[in-house]
Amino acid sequence: MIGRLTGTVVEKQAPDVxxxxxxxxxxxQMPLTCFYELPELNQQALIYTHFVVREDAQLLYGFISKQERSLFRMLIKANGVGPKLALTILSGMTAAEFVTCVERDDIxxxxKLPGVGKKTAERLLVEMRDKLKTLMDAAGAAGEFQLQSNFTPAPVVNTAExxxxxxxxxxxxxxxQxxxxVSAVISPEMDSETLIKAALKSML
Structure with missing residues (x-):
């Protein structure tokens, strides 16, 4: 089991690093909410990982905090949710926003997230409610799920779109889709990170 990595960021192409x-x-592979917390290329990073072994692949999923990794592990144990869908969920919203959806039964x-139908959403709300309470109690407060960004946007480039x-x-x-x-929210001054976040938000 690979539990965490500490090393140099040598490649970044969302959602892969x-x-x-x-x-x-x-x-x-990282949720976009975590991907954009990474430092710039050639800088040191520490990420918490979840290792998945399949017949055709061995995959590593990465997270900024242990709480985010715990939430991912809870998601993939829910009926109808695998690692890919869990990654999509945590890319479309922060961990804190997902917690809020569960607390408010916000189907x-x-x-609105790709791959999440009504039945899957209903199962998630039911199955995650008690599990999240346990996770939040262990973390001390729900506020620990809120990502604190120290990411400095890179200069705008022509490939942002x-x-x-x-x-x-x-x-x-x-x-x-x-x-x-992307076309609905793009503006000339946007970099890739800002544009992706805006596009995701526009679909929620």
Missing amino acids: VIDVNGVGYEV ATLV EDAIAALLALGYKPA ASRA
């Missing part, structure tokens, strides 16, 4: 640990590059927001669409496609959105969402 490569962390170099003593010469070994670990490919890690309407959950079903392409990067945003690619990130949405990786999360399961259809090409037409991704293009529409």
Whole structure:
């Protein structure tokens, strides 16, 4: 089991990152809410990981905090939710926002995420309610789920629109949905991070 990685960020292409640990590059998939908390390239990062072994692949999922990783682990134990869908959920909203959805029985927001139908959303609300209470009690307060960003946006580049669409496609959105969402919110001064966040928010 690989529980965490401390190393140098050598590649970043949302939602994937490569962390170099003593010469070994670990490919890690992260929710976008965590991905944009990473430092710049060639800087040190510590991420908490969840290791998944399948017949055809070995996959690492990464998180900024232990609480986010615990929430991911709870999600993949819910009926009808696998790692890919859990990653999509935690990319479309922060951990704190997901907690709020569960507390408020907010099905309407959950079903706007790709891959989350009404039945899946209903199951999530039922199955996660007690589990989240336990997690929040252990964390001390729900406020610990709120990500505190120290990310400094990179300079605006011409590929911001392409990067945003690619990130949405990786999360399961259809090409037409991704293009529409990006086109609806894009402005010249936006970098990739801002554009992706705005596009995701516009679909919720």
